[in-house]
Structure formats: C-alpha cells, structure tokens
Amino acid sequence: MEVTMSWFLVLKSLLAVCIISHLSVSSVESYACIQEEPPFNKECYPNSSTCESSKGCFSLWLELGAHQTYVQKGCSEDSCTGLEFSVTVERHLALSYDHRCCYTEHCSKEPIKVPALSSEPNGVECPACFSECGTCRPVLLKCTGEETMCIKATARDIIKLQAMGCATKTACNLKNVTITDNLKFDTSCVNGSPLLSSRLLLQHHACLPAATLPAMTVMELSSGTVSPQ
DSSP states (O other), rough: OOOHHHHHHHTTTHHHHHHHHHHOOOSSSOOEEEEEEEOTTTTTOOOEEEEEEESEEEEEEEEEETEEEEEEEEEOOSSSOOOEEEEEETEEEEEEEEEEEHHHHHHHOOOOOOOOOOOOOEEEEEEEESSSBBBBOOOOEEEETTTTTEEEEETTTTTTTEEEEEGGGGGGGGOSOOSSSSSSEEEEEOOOHHHHHHHHHHHSSSOOOOGGGGSOOEEOBBBTBOOOO
C-alpha cells in the first residue's frame, strides 16, 4: 500500500502538467466553469462552485487501479488541450488519466469516467518494475489493449523513483512541463515488441538510464514554471 500511494502521489502531480503546460486553442470569450477539488475518494465530492475564465473549462479524471480516484474541474488558466493516457507498471497497478477541455457555460458539469482498461493481450511485452530506492529489477509484463509502448520513468531529488511498464503512445508525449515539489521527472519510450523488450530485459538487470533509449521524452521540471528544452 505504501508503494502504491507514493506512486499515486507522484502521478497526481501530473494535474499541474496538463492544466498549465499544454498550449493550443485560445479564446477571447468568458466562461463560467464548474469548480471541484474533491479528495482521493470516489464517494466524497464537495459542493461545486463556479469560476470565470477566458480560456475555457477543464475536467480531469485520474484513477489508480480500481480503488483510488481523483476528479478535478475548474477554469483553464492557459489555453487548454485534452490529454488521455494509461500506464501499467505491475499486473494490478495501472494509471488512467483523462483531461478534457470545453468552451461553453458550465460545460464541465457532466461527470466524466475513464473507460475500463482492456484486459486483452496485444502481443507486446515490456520490462516492468517499480521502486522508490532509485533502481528496480524489471520482469516482463504482458501488455494489453492500446498500451503498445514500453515506458520508463525516473523521479529524482525528493523521491527517487524508477518505474517501467506498458503505456499508450500518448503517455510518451508529455515534455517541457512542471510538476509540484521541485520534482524532476524523466520519461522514455520505445515501440513495444516482444523481441525488443525481451532484449532490453536480458541486457539490463536494473532500470535503463534514459539516455540508452531512442526517441526520448525528457521533462526537466522545477516548481511553478514550464521550462522549454
């Protein structure tokens, strides 16, 4: 449970990523948006309030496994771009993330729900592991559904976290973003395939450094700002 909660708190900080760092459509209109910030509990929702924005409204759903859920709604401080992805680092430890944008009065009032992850194997296997001590020993994980990428994530400074597993392609597109608590978080992806991922596992007995994987996505993060590469 302690490992699960630590991983969830790290990923919770991605709320800041998509709310402040994705730039897309801008608007000159003003919108009244539903505003909610409940705790990590599906059954505990506070009363909604409203906020005013010229950038639109957002709704965010983040779920870890089947028992921990975070929902947030509010006004976009910057132009808003939707993002949806999932990552699985253990057989029963998967993260689902869905950030949506809309541009009409109270357009975010409807509840959102991330579709259940598919359990259908897709033929891809990726090295998978999780550790808070800086290194971890991967084992092959059979990927399912749309998770066809092998991902590696490393957090430094406050939390020395290593994680590898299966991911959707959209999980690899987060870059030049800021998350909370001065946490530096690097992520790397390769196309998933049984041959490639098996070779990675045999050649490395600990999580791979980001520099060894092609087509890297590197996020250099400092609290409160977005730092372009």
